Amino acid sequence: MTHPHWTLSELHDERTAALLGMGLGITFTICFVTGLWSHLVQTPPSWFSRPPRPAGLYRVTQGLHIATGIAMIPILLAKLWVVYPKLFAWPPFKSAAVAVERLALLPLIGGGLFLAFSGLANVNLWYPWPFGFKEAHYWAAWITIGALIVHVGAKWTVTRSHVARRVPPDAGSGDRRAFLGTVAAAVSVVTVATVGQTVGPLRKLALLAPRRPDVGPQGFPVNRTARAARVTVEDGGATYRLTVTGRVARELSFSRAELTGMDLHQARLPIACVQGWSASANWRGVRVRDLLAMAGAAEGASVRIVSLQESGAFRSSVLQPDETRDGDTLLALEVNGEPLHIDHGYPLRLIGPNRPGVLQTKWVTGLVVE
Numbered sequence: 001m002t003h004p005h006w007t008l009s010e011l012h013d014e015r016t017a018a019l020l021g022m023g024l025g026i027t028f029t030i031c032f033v034t035g036l037w038s039h040l041v042q043t044p045p046s047w048f049s050r051p052p053r054p055a056g057l058y059r060v061t062q063g064l065h066i067a068t069g070i071a072m073i074p075i076l077l078a079k080l081w082v083v084y085p086k087l088f089a090w091p092p093f094k095s096a097a098v099a100v101e102r103l104a105l106l107p108l109i110g111g112g113l114f115l116a117f118s119g120l121a122n123v124n125l126w127y128p129w130p131f132g133f134k135e136a137h138y139w140a141a142w143i144t145i146g147a148l149i150v151h152v153g154a155k156w157t158v159t160r161s162h163v164a165r166r167v168p169p170d171a172g173s174g175d176r177r178a179f180l181g182t183v184a185a186a187v188s189v190v191t192v193a194t195v196g197q198t199v200g201p202l203r204k205l206a207l208l209a210p211r212r213p214d215v216g217p218q219g220f221p222v223n224r225t226a227r228a229a230r231v232t233v234e235d236g237g238a239t240y241r242l243t244v245t246g247r248v249a250r251e252l253s254f255s256r257a258e259l260t261g262m263d264l265h266q267a268r269l270p271i272a273c274v275q276g277w278s279a280s281a282n283w284r285g286v287r288v289r290d291l292l293a294m295a296g297a298a299e300g301a302s303v304r305i306v307s308l309q310e311s312g313a314f315r316s317s318v319l320q321p322d323e324t325r326d327g328d329t330l331l332a333l334e335v336n337g338e339p340l341h342i343d344h345g346y347p348l349r350l351i352g353p354n355r356p357g358v359l360q361t362k363w364v365t366g367l368v369v370e
């Protein structure tokens with residue numbers, strides 16, 4: 001056992017900062033790319049078509065986004081602790097290059113802390129701010145990566161020589177190892193305690209996950225309950241209808257009993273919530289493409305899915321042509337062999353392959369062909 005006795009002079013050095021910086025650079029890059037992907041699939045521009053396959057892709061990319069985002073927090077705090085004496089070095093600007101490098105630290109540190117804080121708050125469904133989470137988090141990511149590129153450019157040579165060990169290790173290397181070991185241990189602990197929300201065998205260890213993947217009605221979590229969404233199903237569903245309208249040859253309307261009597265299809269698909277938890281289930285329901293064929297809609301149409309929920313961002317979503325064509329894109333009546341619980345979307349919910357959780361619309365009452 002070494003007794004850590006880190007002193008300012010020994011650890012506030014370039015090598016420690018360089019190694020932590022490498023760790024941050026790698027995790028931030030993974031987090032940034034998976035975040036861009038998430039933004040692209042949630043708000044697809046006209047040139048982009050969300051691929052329905054592989055069915056579990058979004059589950060992996062979003063799981064990585066949340067895992068790397070959380071793993072970064074201890075590394076970021078350690079790095080700030082290591083470099084903070086330098087942040088206040090005087091005079092602030094020795095040359096123009098140093099001035100640019102130091103000015104870029106403001107958006108870098110501010111952006112990094114904002115991303116970590118807003119991301120963690122979102123995972124915990126806590127919105128202590130007046131702006132939209134998605135947009136703010138997205139734009140902060142661009143500002144931060146811009147500042148990061150400037151920073152990496154400025155530090156490249158120094159970092160490389162330390163990582164390649166061209167600079168001989170100094171007297172403080174034992175303490176540094178202990179310090180970095182502690183940071184690595186903290187990263188492992190927070191990672192194991194969060195990835196359990198998407199990696200089944202680790203679920204018992206998901207102590208930091210606000211929603212455990214196996215806890216909730218019918219064995220998986222609920223992000224927004226029917227009560228929170230102010231959805232009620234009157235007369236036990238007797239007056240419920242699903243309508244198919246828009247650009248169709250004939251408009252259709254079904255009761256739940258009529259849907260239950262149709263040709264049903266089963267698929268095992270995950271709900272992969274943007275907030276990092278995911279869970280697979282066996283869904284059974286009507287294929288969207290069968291309903292569209294019955295209504296005489298054009299092949300490969302886009303379809304707006306409308307729910308009984310009257311307000312809120314997730315009350316409606318769009319299926320793109322590749323998704324409506326996919327035979328696993330279902331309006332589910334049952335999950336894991338039982339009729340849907342109202343919090344999972346009874347009387348009817350959308351479930352499709354490789355869609356972010358926010359787009360798996362619950363309490364569906366209408367398909368509008370566009």
Ligand SMILES: Nc1nc2c(c(=O)[nH]1)N[C@H]1C(S)=C(S)[C@@H](COP(=O)(O)O)O[C@H]1N2
Pocket residue numbers: 220221222223224229271272273274307309312314315316343344345357358359360361362363
């Ligand atoms: N109408 C409606 N559908 C919705 C939502 C919502 O708020 N309203 N939440 C979405 C989100 S964010 C997720 S992760 C999934 C969760 O589905 P579950 O509650 O069955 O697990 O439903 C989605 N469908």
Ligand SMILES: [Mo]
Pocket residue numbers: 223272273274275357358
């Ligand atoms: Mo979600």
